[in-house]
Amino acid sequence: MRKYNIAVVGALGAVGREMLKTLEQREFPVEVIKPLDILSNAGTEIIFQGKPVVVQAAETGAFKDVDIALFSAGADASKILAPIAVAEGAIVVDNSSAWRMDDDVPLVIPEVNPDALSWHKGLIANPNCSTIQMLVALKPLHDQYGIKRIVVSTYQAVSGTGQKAIDELNQQIQDYVSASPIRSNVYPYQIAFNALPHIDIFLENNYTKEEMKMVHETNKILDKNISVSATTVRIPVFRSHSESINVEMKKPFVLDEIFTILKSAPGVVVVDNPAEAQYPMAIEAEGQDSVFVGRIRRDLSIENGLNLWVVADNLRKGAALNAVQIAETLVQKNLL
Amino acid sequence: MRKYNIAVVGALGAVGREMLKTLEQREFPVEVIKPLDILSNAGTEIIFQGKPVVVQAAETGAFKDVDIALFSAGADASKILAPIAVAEGAIVVDNSSAWRMDDDVPLVIPEVNPDALSWHKGLIANPNCSTIQMLVALKPLHDQYGIKRIVVSTYQAVSGTGQKAIDELNQQIQDYVSASPIRSNVYPYQIAFNALPHIDIFLENNYTKEEMKMVHETNKILDKNISVSATTVRIPVFRSHSESINVEMKKPFVLDEIFTILKSAPGVVVVDNPAEAQYPMAIEAEGQDSVFVGRIRRDLSIENGLNLWVVADNLRKGAALNAVQIAETLVQKNLL
Structure with a gap:
């Protein structure tokens, strides 16, 4: 079974931590996990699947080897970084409000409108928790x-x-x-x-x-x-x-x-x-x-x-879980 | 100006205490204050208008010299005691749900339906706080x-x-x-x-x-x-x-x-x-x-x-204050 390189942007935030935990719990096929956060947090060590992983800076170049980037870094950061990640070849699932109402961006709840994923252009938005x-x-x-x-x-x-x-x-x-x-x-x-x-x-x-x-x-x-x-x-x-x-x-x-x-x-x-x-x-x-x-x-x-x-x-269905479910659906539907 | 003998039934409860405070703050014309509570609380001393007053048992005979009894003792106690208080000559303003939907009992918010007080038969209900x-x-x-x-x-x-x-x-x-x-x-x-x-x-x-x-x-x-x-x-x-x-x-x-x-x-x-x-x-x-x-x-x-x-x-407008305002309106409209 194919495995994927996954970045989590905002890895040290409340939702980012939950994204990492959700990937572990649901046994998402992760080849390489890449926790990213603001520059001042780079170097922090986290544990993923029992092994230490070092947090890197979320910046240009960080997404070149990434298949899927789960973003939870706020709308301002996402407006800048998500297009960079897409340009570097990653598919972005963004938890912020930055792209949700963009006509070119599917806004997806896998139980509700999974078919909207079929027309994604590299960027997919996670809806608001409420x-x-x-x-x-x-x-x-x-x-x-x-x-x-x-x-x-x-x-x-x-x-x-x-x-x-x-x-x-x-x-x-x-x-x-x-x-x-x-x-x-x-x-x-x-x-x-x-x-x-x-x-x-x-x-x-x-x-x-x-x-x-x-x-x-x-x-x-x-x-x-x-x-x-x-x-x-x-x-x-x-x-x-x-x-x-x-x-x-x-x-x-x-x-x-x-x-x-x-x-x-x-x-x-x-x-x-x-x-x-x-x-x-x-x-x-x-x-x-x-x-x-x-x-x-x-x-x-x-x-x-x-x-x-x-x-x-x-933090789960309202954010991290829904984002991971979108990633799972992308894999299932062969939409990567 | 005429002053009135006021009983507060359930005087040691959250609403009862607030009723006593509200009577003081609004300078209701109180001749005698009579705090009543369950028998086991009788003898407790409270302070009203700077003077100590002894809590008495809420029981038959306690309302003979009372003009207005403000009840906040729960629905069960009110079902028994309120008719006794009325029979002994008091006008009861009851904060419980016991009498609210009784066709013979006005349910009154002074800002909303003060005229309903005109047909009272000794018992008036205070609506639910919400x-x-x-x-x-x-x-x-x-x-x-x-x-x-x-x-x-x-x-x-x-x-x-x-x-x-x-x-x-x-x-x-x-x-x-x-x-x-x-x-x-x-x-x-x-x-x-x-x-x-x-x-x-x-x-x-x-x-x-x-x-x-x-x-x-x-x-x-x-x-x-x-x-x-x-x-x-x-x-x-x-x-x-x-x-x-x-x-x-x-x-x-x-x-x-x-x-x-x-x-x-x-x-x-x-x-x-x-x-x-x-x-x-x-x-x-x-x-x-x-x-x-x-x-x-x-x-x-x-x-x-x-x-x-x-x-x-x-506890104020939702209970104690509304009850005291009903008492004030009874006085103003000469409905005692």
Whole structure:
């Protein structure tokens, strides 16, 4: 079986580390692993498949022997480096928002629109974490009933902002316990014991960029005719995003059918037993590959309405895992 | 000016303490304060208006000299004690869910439906915390544009469950910092660093009782024709509930008008300046009397749709303050 040279760009970040772990856990056929990061981190040693590997600088020339480069280095770095990597012969799977809405770049969730990979031109975008878990849950329902409108409110973990935000919540919690003053650097306000309706920057229409990502990415990946209204909120959770999703469908449904469809949907695990107080939870999704769906109930306020509570590990399915799955699909479909 | 004998039932609970504080802060004309609690707490001394007062047992006979009894002792206690208090001549303002949907009991938010107090028969119900803050924000919009449908997702503080839940979050945070095992007693699962889509018990339709309270109370207080879909979620915040509210109105609106209406609405403070990252937040609402409204933006997914982020202190406007405001309105309208 052929093996591949894989670069991970941003290898020391929260998502980069998870990409390396995911490649190991899923036994991706790696010939050579090439962890790349900013120049000042070059020389750092990491362990991959039990062996030490030295982190190199992510720069021109670093991609010449690379088959697939998994990027999680932020949008600014990606805008510069991804085209260089492609020019040097690598296929780039980019986790940033830099290329997602580019008409020449497929935006792919393997369970939802794997066929979009067929027209890639060297660069493939990984969707936003909040969009991925929502669409993995909604795709099988859209196929069956046709989704007309989505109203979603998110409960997002700090790890979505990166390692520095994880550190900040940790520090604020420790300062709270020791009755020290709580300081905020990563977020504009305290995140411990708070809820911030502010993820990414504010746009001219007074939505945040995170909210509009959920709109535009849903339209690009699933269906351009679906209307989406999003409110995205950061809460003091380390890992896994939760989403309260209200859906209006075109066709009538029987609730039992919804359960049946979701239980057999790829990437979905249904956790829904109110009598036993079972529903998806952030702390249980951590480290898991699946998208967990529960609180499945008919919306009594509108015809063909449905409510769902959807939870997934934002660093796994929301980022690293989806990128590795794209790489796996490229191999399976012989699209390298 | 006439002064009144006021009993606070459940005086040592989180809401009871806040009721006593609110009576002091708003200089309610109190002749005698009578803090009542369960028998085992009788004899405890509290301070009211700078003077020590002894807590007495909440029992038959305790309400004979009471003008107004503010109840926050839970639904079970209220079902037994509130009729006794009324029979003994007190007017009861009850914070539990016991009487809210009773046709003979007005369910009142003074900014929304004060006129319902006119037909009281000795017992008046205080709405659920989540309902109060939502309707204070939506009432002026309903008057102007007619609300057709509400989709709401909540981000609720542990203090809504009471002092024992505040203690549990505190303990879990301390155990996390000291790397001790985290135990859960009040909630079925860890609340620290988690989000629980489970408030109050599950009902036969798989909604929680908290979710259906928001439906039924909105219909009783504001308009029986408004459709409501609610998802209620507990998050690791000590105090103040946040709500992501999506509204579909009957009539078209200009967004500037919405700002103008909300800015002059009773009990509402608009905090909405995306350019300066200003929006309502739980940690800033704590201890405040107002309902804070922000993230005001047109819902792009439907005609006449609007999104709001609404935050209020669940122990103040969501409970104690609303009850004291009902007492104030009874005095003003001469309805004692």
